[in-house]
Structure formats: C-alpha cells, structure tokens
Amino acid sequence: MKITVKTGGLLYEYLPPDRTANRATLDIAEGATPHQVMQDLGFPADGSYLVIVNGELIAPEKRPELRLADGDQLSINPPLKGG
Amino acid sequence: MAWQKQVLRVDLTNGTSHKEPLNMEWAEQYLGERGLATKYLWEMMDARTDPMSPDNVLIFATGPLTGTMASTSGRYAVVTKGPLTGAIACSNSGGKFGAELKYAGYDMLILEGRAPEPSYLYINDDDVQILPAGDLWGATVWHTEETLKKMHQDPQIKVASIGIAGERGVRYACVVNDLHRAAGRSGVGAVMGSKNLKAVAARGTKGVRVADPKGFMQVVKETHKLLAENSGVREMTELGTNAMIDAMQDFGGLPTRNFQEVQFEGTEKINPAAMMEKRPNGHRNLLTNKACFGCTIACGRIAHIDEDHFTIVNRKEYWHASGGLEYETAFAFGPVVGVDDIDALTFAGFLMNEHGMDPISFGVTLAAAMELYEMGVITKQDTDGIELKFGNPEALTVMAEKTGKYEGFGQLLGLGSKRLCEKYGHPELFMGVKGQEFAGYDSRALQGMGLGYATSNRGACHLKHDTFAEDMEDQTGKGKALPCKESQDATAALDSTGICLFTAGAWGSDNLARQVDAACGGGWTTERFLEMGERVWTLERLYNLKAGFTAKDDNLPERLLKTPAPSGTAKGKVNELDKMLPEYYTVRGWNQEGEPTEQTLHRLGL
Numbered sequence: 244m245k246i247t248v249k250t251g252g253l254l255y256e257y258l259p260p261d262r263t264a265n266r267a268t269l270d271i272a273e274g275a276t277p278h279q280v281m282q283d284l285g286f287p288a289d290g291s292y293l294v295i296v297n298g299e300l301i302a303p304e305k306r307p308e309l310r311l312a313d314g315d316q317l318s319i320n321p322p323l324k325g326g
Numbered sequence: 327m328a329w330q331k332q333v334l335r336v337d338l339t340n341g342t343s344h345k346e347p348l349n350m351e352w353a354e355q356y357l358g359e360r361g362l363a364t365k366y367l368w369e370m371m372d373a374r375t376d377p378m379s380p381d382n383v384l385i386f387a388t389g390p391l392t393g394t395m396a397s398t399s400g401r402y403a404v405v406t407k408g409p410l411t412g413a414i415a416c417s418n419s420g421g422k423f424g425a426e427l428k429y430a431g432y433d434m435l436i437l438e439g440r441a442p443e444p445s446y447l448y449i450n451d452d453d454v455q456i457l458p459a460g461d462l463w464g465a466t467v468w469h470t471e472e473t474l475k476k477m478h479q480d481p482q483i484k485v486a487s488i489g490i491a492g493e494r495g496v497r498y499a500c501v502v503n504d505l506h507r508a509a510g511r512s513g514v515g516a517v518m519g520s521k522n523l524k525a526v527a528a529r530g531t532k533g534v535r536v537a538d539p540k541g542f543m544q545v546v547k548e549t550h551k552l553l554a555e556n557s558g559v560r561e562m563t564e565l566g567t568n569a570m571i572d573a574m575q576d577f578g579g580l581p582t583r584n585f586q587e588v589q590f591e592g593t594e595k596i597n598p599a600a601m602m603e604k605r606p607n608g609h610r611n612l613l614t615n616k617a618c619f620g621c622t623i624a625c626g627r628i629a630h631i632d633e634d635h636f637t638i639v640n641r642k643e644y645w646h647a648s649g650g651l652e653y654e655t656a657f658a659f660g661p662v663v664g665v666d667d668i669d670a671l672t673f674a675g676f677l678m679n680e681h682g683m684d685p686i687s688f689g690v691t692l693a694a695a696m697e698l699y700e701m702g703v704i705t706k707q708d709t710d711g712i713e714l715k716f717g718n719p720e721a722l723t724v725m726a727e728k729t730g731k732y733e734g735f736g737q738l739l740g741l742g743s744k745r746l747c748e749k750y751g752h753p754e755l756f757m758g759v760k761g762q763e764f765a766g767y768d769s770r771a772l773q774g775m776g777l778g779y780a781t782s783n784r785g786a787c788h789l790k791h792d793t794f795a796e797d798m799e800d801q802t803g804k805g806k807a808l809p810c811k812e813s814q815d816a817t818a819a820l821d822s823t824g825i826c827l828f829t830a831g832a833w834g835s836d837n838l839a840r841q842v843d844a845a846c847g848g849g850w851t852t853e854r855f856l857e858m859g860e861r862v863w864t865l866e867r868l869y870n871l872k873a874g875f876t877a878k879d880d881n882l883p884e885r886l887l888k889t890p891a892p893s894g895t896a897k898g899k900v901n902e903l904d905k906m907l908p909e910y911y912t913v914r915g916w917n918q919e920g921e922p923t924e925q926t927l928h929r930l931g932l
C-alpha cells in the first residue's frame with residue numbers, strides 16, 4: 244500500500260532519492276506502523292520527532308502501535324522549539 | 327574573574343557620569359545580565375514609577391561570559407520598566423555591542439534621568455562623554471550607526487540606538503545594535519527615547535579575564551563540540567529559526583489572522599525552502615547566514631528583496647542585503663496578518679530594524695487592526711486610505727513604515743494591540759498578556775506555552791520558558807506546571823550569563839554552570855546556578871506585584887480559553903489555563919493569589 248510522507252526541517256535527508264523536495268510516496272507493507280516506516284527510512288532511534296498522521300498527533304508510545312492505512316499522510320518534523 | 331567589576335552610571339539630567347565598583351555580593355546571588363540588572367533595578371527605583379518618566383532606570387547589562395571565548399557570548403540585556411506592559415522589561419540582544427561594552431571595562435551601564443536635549447553617549451574605554459545628538463535626532467537606526475562611525479572616525483565602534491519610533495514613544499520600540507540585532511520586546515527603545523538618548527556608541531580594548539583560563543578553555547572546547555554535533559543546532563545554522571514554520575503549520579499551532587485560525591494556507595510561500603528558491607528571474611531571497619559575536623551557530627539570515635518588487639522598485643536605498651526572515655518575523659508579517667508575499671515580509675523586517683520596532687508586537691497589533699477593519703469598526707478614513715484587509719501586503723509594508731516614522735494611522739498602531747483594541751471598544755481582540763502581544767505559537771495547540779505566556783514576567787513571551795517537549799506529546803493541561811516552572815528558572819539563569827538561549831537544546835544548565843564555574847572562580851554547581859535562576863524569576867515577580875499586577879493578570883484572552891481551535895492536531899481544544907495555573911502557583915511555592923510565600927522568599931534569600 245502507498246502512503247505519502249512529508250518532512251520538516253532537514254529531515255528530508257532521510258527520504259528516498261526519488262523524493263520531491265520534502266515529500267515522498269512510499270510503498271509500505273500492509274499494517275506497517277509509523278515507527279517501522281521511520282526505522283526503515285533510517286531516522287535515528289534516539290531522536291525526538293513530531294509525528295502527525297492525517298492531521299492527528301501521534302504520541303511516541305502510539306507510534307509502534309498505530310497501523311497505517313493506504314493513502315495515509317505521515318508528517319515527520321523535528322521537535323518544536325522556540326525561535 | 328569574568329566580571330569587569332565595574333559599573334558605568336550616567337545621570338542624563340545633570341550630564342554627569344561616574345564609575346563605581348560592581349556589587350559583588352549581588353553578583354554572587356544574581357550572576358549578571360538579566361539577573362543582576364533586575365537586582366539593581368529593584369534596589370534603585372520604585373516599581374510604581376511611570377515607565378516614561380525620568381525616574382525610570384534603563385540598564386544595559388552584560389553577563390560574566392559576555393565577550394569570552396564561550397560560544398554565543400555576545401549577549402547583553404536591556405532591563406527597565408516597560409512602557410508596553412507596566413511590568414519589568416528584560417530584552418536581550420546579540421550582535422557585537424554587548425562584548426564591546428564589556429571590553430570598554432563595564433559589566434553594566436546604568437542610565438538615569440532625562441537629558442535636557444537629544445543626546446548620545448560615547449564610551450571609549452575610560453573616556454565617557456554625553457554629546458548632543460544634533461541631526462541624528464529624527465534619523466533612522468541605520469543612518470545613526472553609519473554617521474557615528476564616521477564622526478568618530480572609527481569603524482570598530484559598536485552602536486546601540488533607537489529610531490523615530492523610540493523617540494516618539496511607540497510602545498514597542500526597541501533598541502537596535504549592529505544594524506539588525508535588537509533588544510526587541512516590551513518597548514525598551516521607548517524608554518531610551520523618553521530619556522532623550524539616541525544612541526550608545528561603544529569602543530573597548532580591554533578584553534575579559536577568566537578565573538581559571540585552562541579549565542575554561544577545556545570546558546569551552548567541550549561545549550563547542552556539543553553544539554557542532556547537535557542536529558537541532560545544524561538545522562538552525564542551515565535553515566534559521568524559520569525552520570519551525572512548517573512544523574507549526576502541520577501541528578496547527580501557527581496563529582493566523584489575529585488568532586482566529588491556527589493554520590495558514592500560505593506557509594510554503596514564506597518558509598525556508600521559499601527563501602532559498604531561485605526564481606525564474608534569477609533572484610533568490612536568502613543570500614547567506616550570519617553569526618553574532620563568538621557564535622558557532624549563526625542562525626541569522628541575510629536576505630535581499632527583488633528590485634522589481636512593488637515595495638522597493640523606486641527606492642534604491644533598499645537594494646541591498648540586510649536581516650532576513652526568522653520564525654517570529656515570518657509569523658508576525660505572514661500568518662497573523664494573512665500575508666504570503668515573501669518580499670513584502672522581508673521589507674517589513676528591514677523597516678523594523680531601520681526604524682527600531684519589535685516585529686512581533688507590530689505584526690500582532692496590525693492583525694488586531696485588520697480584524698477591526700474587517701468588522702467595519704474602522705474604515706479607510708481611519709487608515710489613511712489603506713485597505714487594511716488580512717492578506718494585503720501593501721497594508722503590511724505601508725503601515726510598518728508609517729508606524730516607524732510615527733505618521734498617520736501608524737501613531738495608533740504604535741500604541742500596541744491592547745490600547746488600540748480598547749480605544750475602539752473591542753478589548754477582546756487583543757491577543758496577548760499583561761499588555762504584550764503573543765509570539766507565533768497558539769496556546770490551544772501548545773498548552774504549556776499558554777501557561778508560560780500567562781505567567782511570563784515581561785508579558786506574553788515565548789522565550790522565558792520551554793515546554794515544547796511536553797506540548798508535543800500531550801495537548802491537555804496535565805503535567806505542564808512543573809516543567810514550565812523549571813524551564814523558567816533555567817532560562818532566567820541562562821539569561822544571566824551572557825550566552826544565547828539557542829544553545830539550550832545542546833547544552834542544558836549543567837554545561838552552562840560548568841562554563842560559569844570556570845570563568846567566575848568556582849562554586850557554581852548546577853544546583854546553585856538553577857537556584858539563582860529561581861531567585862531572578864521570583865524577584866521579577868516581586869517587582870511586578872509591587873507595580874500593581876495580581877494573579878488576575880496571569881491570564882489569556884477569551885479567544886484561547888473559550889473558542890476551540892478550528893483545525894490542526896488540537897482541533898476542538900481550548901487552553902486549560904484554569905487547570906494549570908493553581909498547580910503552577912503550588913510548585914512555585916506561591917499562594918493562590920500568586921504571591922511567593924514567606925518560606926519561599928526565605929529559601930531564596932529574598
């Protein structure tokens with residue numbers, strides 16, 4: 244199944260080479276979780292991220308549980324900070 | 327010792343100045359910069375004083391690490407009673423001015439009274455002169471800096487000055503140094519203007535000595551490495567603070583059209599990618615990045631505007647590079663006023679630096695005026711014929727210039743959002759706390775931010791606490807009080823060192839304490855450092871209580887407390903301040919009236 248991934252900051256560096264700017268379409272296994280997708284893309288496991296699926300905030304403990312569905316939009320941003 | 331152990335005190339009324347020893351007993355308790363200046367302010371003036379009267383005291387304060395080889399060590403703070411809020415004001419700036427003031431031999435510059443005529447202060451090491459400002463009164467910040475360097479035939483002079491906005495009492499006028507670095511918030515520039523002081527021009531050649539040079543060198547080496555290896559720091563270097571705008575948009579915490587909405591459809595036209603994009607005509611907004619004194623992060627952006635853009639097409643004086651968009655300027659000239667024209671935003675930023683105004687307060691005030699205009703409360707007759715609708719880039723840039731020059735409707739915008747909304751009978755449209763406008767974070771999505779805004783001693787501010795980690799994980803009021811309190815104390819400690827807040831993610835309080843310890847002669851454990859921060863925070867609170875503020879002022883506008891977020895991850899949520907605030911007072915050791923208990927005061931030696 245296919246999902247779209249959008250990244251913030253410099254995290255586009257983890258997207259596959261066929262990305263368009265900070266977006267990519269990924270072919271993922273049925274029932275994969277945000278945690279698995281991020282692991283497969285090589286996001287450092289000890290990093291802190293802001294993860295949103297279809298506009299809904301996914302807390303860290305939910306990331307290994309939530310089953311993604313075809314057409315989902317996964318947004319991965321670096322942690323929020325002041326500026 | 328990293329302190330110069332000397333204060334320069336200037337009596338503007340009588341035209342005299344003298345040097346006095348730094349009160350080292352206070353320095354041991356309040357360290358420097360924000361903390362020590364707060365202690366001096368507390369001891370020197372009655373908190374009930376009118377901020378624009380000659381009795382207000384204006385302090386420029388460096389920290390013990392200012393001017394040392396520690397990274398980002400160019401910081402200084404301007405501390406006074408703020409005319410926007412009536413509360414204590416503490417605005418902090420980078421650039422090179424702070425280190426220069428310290429190299430001239432002073433930890434602090436204390437300005438009292440009011441000069442009988444427009445003046446500027448010239449400091450060249452021990453040589454201190456109060457000189458007539460002459461034609462500089464009425465000039466821009468940029469012209470003032472250039473002229474002073476020429477007049478004194480020294481390009482190495484560092485200048486902190488005000489524009490017409492500060493001279494004329496725009497409530498959020500700032501002090502700008504090194505052309506585009508500013509002690510930006512709460513109207514410290516208006517206080518300088520009320521003292522008839524146009525500028526401080528400083529030249530110093532004395533350097534700074536640290537207590538343990540070898541130990542300091544070692545810890546500086548280690549802390550430089552921590553910055554170099556931190557991914558958040560790398561992002562700040564490559565993209566600037568505006569990197570945050572995409573995340574805030576996804577999150578639904580990006581205040582839009584005076585906080586009526588929380589997401590902005592034009593974000594991708596003003597984000598870092600848009601700044602870097604090469605246009606068909608070859609123009610690219612962003613030119614390079616820039617660092618303040620001694621900084622190894624270099625988050626500053628240097629940008630230029632397309633010469634064909636309507637804002638500058640016939641104005642060659644703006645065909646040059648200057649400070650570019652950062653997150654807060656992108657927010658204040660973008661989403662909150664509904665504008666997505668990146669050149670217009672960049673021009674508004676130039677105007678803020680040129681005329682000396684706080685972009686956040688200006689943008690949020692303009693947003694309130696736009697809402698009043700769309701409601702029909704004000705019309706083109708009030709706005710000098712300008713269509714003051716959300717999204718109109720001309721309204722943004724024309725009003726930025728009018729406010730900077732104190733002309734027409736700009737004079738009313740110069741009151742700040744609270745006074746403007748009250749004047750037109752709609753106080754509920756003011757988006758801020760204690761008279762100061764919010765920064766670019768909506769506290770329906772970021773609950774802890776709401777608590778930080780409500781309790782910030784200088785009025786709404788995003789830079790005095792850090793609950794981002796908690797806000798990202800849970801969008802209720804639960805568990806926010808303690809991290810809010812602890813980060814407020816840690817930030818107050820950091821702000822008292824002479825170091826930039828943007829090191830916080832990589833360093834934490836322990837690495838700051840280690841640098842202070844080596845520079846200041848030992849005894850600065852992390853515990854003592856953090857307790858110092860709590861003491862500073864509490865003293866600021868005591869100042870505000872004396873100035874007349876009460877727990878009622880620790881509040882948020884109804885819009886954030888009663889109108890649910892219309893979209894984003896916090897859709898349907900309001901801020902839960904009523905749940906957080908009682909818990910916050912408890913963890914602070916304050917009573918439910920928001921007053922520190924005797925026990926707390928005793929514990930902190932207050």
Ligand code: SF4
Binds near residue numbers: 420618619626
């Ligand atoms: S991080 Fe940015 S604001 Fe802080 S000192 Fe460096 S350049 Fe200046």
